Amino acid sequence: MNIGEVAERAGLPAKTIRYYEDIKLIRPARDGNGYRAFSETDLHKLTFLSRARALGFTIENCRALLALWEDQSRASSDVKRIAGEHLDEIDRKIADLQSMRDTLGELVRDCAGDGRPDCPILTGLGKPRS
Amino acid sequence: MNIGEVAERAGLPAKTIRYYEDIKLIRPARDGNGYRAFSETDLHKLTFLSRARALGFTIENCRALLALWEDQSRASSDVKRIAGEHLDEIDRKIADLQSMRDTLGELVRDCAGDGRPDCPILTGLGKPRS
């Protein structure tokens, strides 16, 4: 398989796949002409990466997960720990965004949004953090 | 005011303040010794930036907001539009994270997390995006 096909099937840009090879997440073989030759296993790994990245795992976590995926004698507890920590991270991010949303939502709500210069958003932003 | 004091009072690292000068968000005066000399207005701007960044506005949005803040003849509708768009952006991010959370939460829930290698998280990540 050439990079175009594998990109299509894994749902990743070719550029990203080359980058993943660069940072050694995958090590595809090469054809005589210098083209990358992807195996079914490579495709599977890339699909895995595509999914994991879409779920917000960092590249380094992806690397760890991929290593576990390849290790037939892994303990599922190791996987669960990484995923669980990431879940907590996501929860923290959601909470942060919620709190931003609440604060900003208030400011926007209180702003007349007309032609006059008075604006509670600007006033609110000028005050030290509460 | 030197950078240390203003950093303390605005709640920003000195490094960040130097960076903000670099990208021309602020233009503090200089003392004879080469030290930056911050005015009360500079402090106010930095407090503004600190708050706006904490609410997730991009630097470029901060620049626009700061310009409006300085423009006595602004229309509050301009401010409200920027803030409203950012609010939508935050909502989109929250929705994305929620959907990640849901998917990942299911996988984690279904994983035994013991010493055995079988792991629905790894299996789930290997499948194409649903």
Next chain:
DNA sequence: GGTTGACCTTCCAGTAGCTGGAAGCACCAT
């Protein structure tokens, strides 16, 4: 007057995870 230590300066490099673009082969169809 000398010395310490805190504070300030600039400049360079690195972070995460790609993405865009240039220059140049390879392959296939006409």
Next chain:
DNA sequence: ATGGTGCTTCCAGCTACTGGAAGGTCAACC
């Protein structure tokens, strides 16, 4: 032979800082 598409490498840039080195300045203490 020619045109178009796809592949290759390499270099630069994105966001918003952050760390660190090398060196100047200031105030205090002995």
